[in-house]
Amino acid sequence: MSDKPFRVLPRVTPLNEHFWRGGADGELRFLRCQDDGTYVHPPAPICPECLGKNVSPEAVSGRATVQTYTLNHQQWVPAPDHPYCIAIVELEEQSGLRLMTNIVNCPAEDVRIGMAVKVLFEEYEDVFIPVFEPAGGAS
Amino acid sequence: MTEILERRACLTGMGQSDVGRRLGQDPLGLTLDACIAAIDDAGLSRDDIDGVATYPGAMGGQPGFSGAGVPEVQDALRLKLNWFTGGMELPGQLGSVINACLAVACGLARHVLCFRSVWESTAQGKGRRQGIGLGGEGGGAGFRADGSMLGFTLPFRAYSAVNWIAMNAQRHFHVYGTTREQLAQIALNARKNAGLNPKAVYRDPMTMDDYFAARMISTPFCLFDCDAPVDGGTAVIVSAVDAAKDCRRPPIRVEAVGSALRGRPSWDQFDDLTSMALRDAGAMLWERTDLKPSDVDVAELYDGFSFITLAWIEALGFCGKGEGGPFIEGGKRIALDGEIPVNTHGGQLSAGRLHGYGFIHEACVQLWGEGGERQVPGNPQVAVAAAGGGPLGGCLLLTRA
Numbered sequence: 001m002s003d004k005p006f007r008v009l010p011r012v013t014p015l016n017e018h019f020w021r022g023g024a025d026g027e028l029r030f031l032r033c034q035d036d037g038t039y040v041h042p043p044a045p046i047c048p049e050c051l052g053k054n055v056s057p058e059a060v061s062g063r064a065t066v067q068t069y070t071l072n073h074q075q076w077v078p079a080p081d082h083p084y085c086i087a088i089v090e091l092e093e094q095s096g097l098r099l100m101t102n103i104v105n106c107p108a109e110d111v112r113i114g115m116a117v118k119v120l121f122e123e124y125e126d127v128f129i130p131v132f133e134p135a136g137g138a139s
Numbered sequence: 140m141t142e143i144l145e146r147r148a149c150l151t152g153m154g155q156s157d158v159g160r161r162l163g164q165d166p167l168g169l170t171l172d173a174c175i176a177a178i179d180d181a182g183l184s185r186d187d188i189d190g191v192a193t194y195p196g197a198m199g200g201q202p203g204f205s206g207a208g209v210p211e212v213q214d215a216l217r218l219k220l221n222w223f224t225g226g227m228e229l230p231g232q233l234g235s236v237i238n239a240c241l242a243v244a245c246g247l248a249r250h251v252l253c254f255r256s257v258w259e260s261t262a263q264g265k266g267r268r269q270g271i272g273l274g275g276e277g278g279g280a281g282f283r284a285d286g287s288m289l290g291f292t293l294p295f296r297a298y299s300a301v302n303w304i305a306m307n308a309q310r311h312f313h314v315y316g317t318t319r320e321q322l323a324q325i326a327l328n329a330r331k332n333a334g335l336n337p338k339a340v341y342r343d344p345m346t347m348d349d350y351f352a353a354r355m356i357s358t359p360f361c362l363f364d365c366d367a368p369v370d371g372g373t374a375v376i377v378s379a380v381d382a383a384k385d386c387r388r389p390p391i392r393v394e395a396v397g398s399a400l401r402g403r404p405s406w407d408q409f410d411d412l413t414s415m416a417l418r419d420a421g422a423m424l425w426e427r428t429d430l431k432p433s434d435v436d437v438a439e440l441y442d443g444f445s446f447i448t449l450a451w452i453e454a455l456g457f458c459g460k461g462e463g464g465p466f467i468e469g470g471k472r473i474a475l476d477g478e479i480p481v482n483t484h485g486g487q488l489s490a491g492r493l494h495g496y497g498f499i500h501e502a503c504v505q506l507w508g509e510g511g512e513r514q515v516p517g518n519p520q521v522a523v524a525a526a527g528g529g530p531l532g533g534c535l536l537l538t539r540a
Contacts, residue, residue: 005296007293007294007295007296008282008283008284008293008294008296008298009283009284009294010283010284010285010290010291010293010294011283011284011285011290012283016290041408042287042290042291042405042408067310067412068306068307068309068310068313068412069306069309070302070305070306070309070357070358070359070360071355071357071358072296072297072302072356072357073354073355073356073357073358074299074301074356074357076296076298076299077298083355083358084296086295086296086297086302086306086357087306088306088407088412096408096410098407098408099291099407100291100292100295100297100406100407101295102295102296113309113310113313127294129294129295131295
């Protein structure tokens, strides 16, 4: 996967910067409550469990499981390289700690629910988009 | 039990503009056609209208998503209002009708004009269907995705609700064994009913082979799992029960509404990926009435994508959780003469994407017995109108007085 696809890039803010730029250090980062350990995503300045404000970014393992996926066949943007796989993955650190992402480095048709995946990053301008590949390496 | 306040509200009129592909008409004109028709239908004059409610208001978004907002309609009709609302942070498109029910229940208004209009077919007709929130430059020219919804979907090339809802469907397939052949019945049923609706945009018969021959959009959804953008306006009049005696028609009573969102307000963070916000709206509806799902004679259930209708069927208790696939298999149960007729006008899949309001309009058509060839037999007395998918969902249980 040498050619990176067209992407609409995220607006980086002080609240989400850890998420979109952690990839510069090879790290997938989420806000985490320093009092009760809860990860918070999408980012919010308080912990949803204890409502405390003691949240700060922490790296996670980057290991996750595919919860669901779709192969997009529709051409939405000028550069056609479909089909490609959009997925929702759940990080191993916490039940429900999910993000929408793409599964790369494997044929889109091979993606399955329950598949073990690991994070990697695609660099665009000032952001690093976290995408996932099969944990066993390219298939 | 505390009073179920929405029962102070009723529906007294319905109206709809021309509906079609690329009509090329002024969107405010379409909106006003629907509004004036609904006021006339109720036997009222514009001087009787003291409230207005709409979804989503005169917002931007993808081209043609909104035909008009409250100010344009109020001004064009020179309405004198005591109460009005327009916006999209609501429990689905019918959240605006629910708001109107509350307004008349509280005495803030007596007759509320509720409308929703779209002109997506003309606005997007020069190119292919557009994704959500890509901006005027198709995502180029330095456009950046923002907010908790688009900010965490667009960067992953998930440009449309078809991608987001497809993932709910795929999870449902995985957990419950639902199949494309089962899901196809939502589309086939809609097309069959549309054949009996003169205003439906797609009326030619559709077979299972046609369905499987259609191009894939976002697995497991093919083209026929996706609704058809159209131009058109729809309006209903919500009146206070004690004001409805001024009206031409026997009022349709609002028995209960569902507006709940008890899970996280998100396409991807909702706790149960096989369901959506409509799970909570459906549950709330039955918490507010002694009627049961088996009492419902006709169900008009949102089908922006086919799977959403299946999810509403489960959420409203017409079958058990996860049993939607077998329930609709073969299509007999949801047919016009089935145990629970669904989307009797053809839904958004075949009658056109009037975005939520088509369902409450059709519920009124059926309860007032004006369905013509598509009229559900047996003089239906109880209907559900439900709209929305993803984090948006709202529904109303309607009865003949």
